[in-house]
Amino acid sequence: MLISQNMITDVKLIIHQSREQAIRVVDxxxxxxxxxIGKRIFEEEQLGQERADYGSYLIRYLSEQLQPEFGSGFSRRQLERYRQFFRLFPIASALRTQLSWTHYKLLLPFENADKREYYLAECAKNNWSSRQLERQINSQLYERLLLSNDKDSVLEVARNQQYPIDPKEIIKDPMILEFLGLKREAAYYEKDLEQAIISNLQDFLLEMGNGFSFVARQKRLHLDGDEFFVDLVFYNRLLQCFVLIEIKTHKLTHQDIGQ
Structure with a gap:
C-alpha cells in the first residue's frame, strides 16, 4: 500500500508547529x-517602605530561601530583575506572547521609555529572535534611525500607526554589516562584498529595515539605449518601490555617479 508523500510532509509539519507552539506557551x-514574582516583591516592599534598607533585605532573604531549592534563577540579581520587570511592565495582559523572557531581559536596562517601546514593537511586529534583538540593540538601530528622523515618526512606524513615506524612515544610515565576517583592515573586491551579502541574506534584510524582500543580483537594465547591470535589487512593500544597490569598495568618481 502506497502512502502519499504529501501526507507524511503534512504530519511532520503538524508535529513541528505543535512543538514550537508548546515551547512558546511554556516560555x-x-x-x-x-x-x-516581581509584583509580589514590589507589594511586600511597600509594606516596609518606612525602612530604607527593607527592599535589599527582602531580596536577600528571599533568595536565601528559594535558590537552594529552585536554582540560580532565583539569585539576588535575578530577583531584582523580576522586580524591575514588574515596575517597567505593570500590566500583565499587555505582555507580548511573541516575546520570551530573554527578550524582556534585554530591554530592562533601558532608561529611555521610547527606546524600550520601539524595540518592543519591532520585536513583536517582525518576530525577532532574542539573538536578532540583541544584535539590533548592539548596532544602535534606534539611534541610527533618529539621525534622520524625529522620535515620533520612528515610534509611529514601529507601532504600525503610519506607513513610511520617506525611505529615511526605515533605512538606516549608516548600516552595520559586522555579520558579513569581513575584516575592516582587509581589501576586498566588490564581487567579494556582494557574495558575502548573498551568503548572509537574512541578516542583511534585517539590517536594511522593514518590508524588504530580495529580487535579484546582477540584474540587467536597459535605460535610454544603454545596458547596465545592478548588483542587488530589492523590493520594499511599505514604500512600494524597488531599491537598487550598487556596491562600491572605492571612493565614488564622477563616472560612477554618471552611471
Missing amino acids: HQRTLMYWH
Whole structure:
C-alpha cells in the first residue's frame, strides 16, 4: 500500500508547529511567573517602605530561601530583575506572547521609555529572535534611525500607526554589516562584498529595515539605449518601490555617479 508523500510532509509539519507552539506557551508562562514574582516583591516592599534598607533585605532573604531549592534563577540579581520587570511592565495582559523572557531581559536596562517601546514593537511586529534583538540593540538601530528622523515618526512606524513615506524612515544610515565576517583592515573586491551579502541574506534584510524582500543580483537594465547591470535589487512593500544597490569598495568618481 502506497502512502502519499504529501501526507507524511503534512504530519511532520503538524508535529513541528505543535512543538514550537508548546515551547512558546511554556516560555510565556515562565515570563508570567517572573512578572508575578516581581509584583509580589514590589507589594511586600511597600509594606516596609518606612525602612530604607527593607527592599535589599527582602531580596536577600528571599533568595536565601528559594535558590537552594529552585536554582540560580532565583539569585539576588535575578530577583531584582523580576522586580524591575514588574515596575517597567505593570500590566500583565499587555505582555507580548511573541516575546520570551530573554527578550524582556534585554530591554530592562533601558532608561529611555521610547527606546524600550520601539524595540518592543519591532520585536513583536517582525518576530525577532532574542539573538536578532540583541544584535539590533548592539548596532544602535534606534539611534541610527533618529539621525534622520524625529522620535515620533520612528515610534509611529514601529507601532504600525503610519506607513513610511520617506525611505529615511526605515533605512538606516549608516548600516552595520559586522555579520558579513569581513575584516575592516582587509581589501576586498566588490564581487567579494556582494557574495558575502548573498551568503548572509537574512541578516542583511534585517539590517536594511522593514518590508524588504530580495529580487535579484546582477540584474540587467536597459535605460535610454544603454545596458547596465545592478548588483542587488530589492523590493520594499511599505514604500512600494524597488531599491537598487550598487556596491562600491572605492571612493565614488564622477563616472560612477554618471552611471
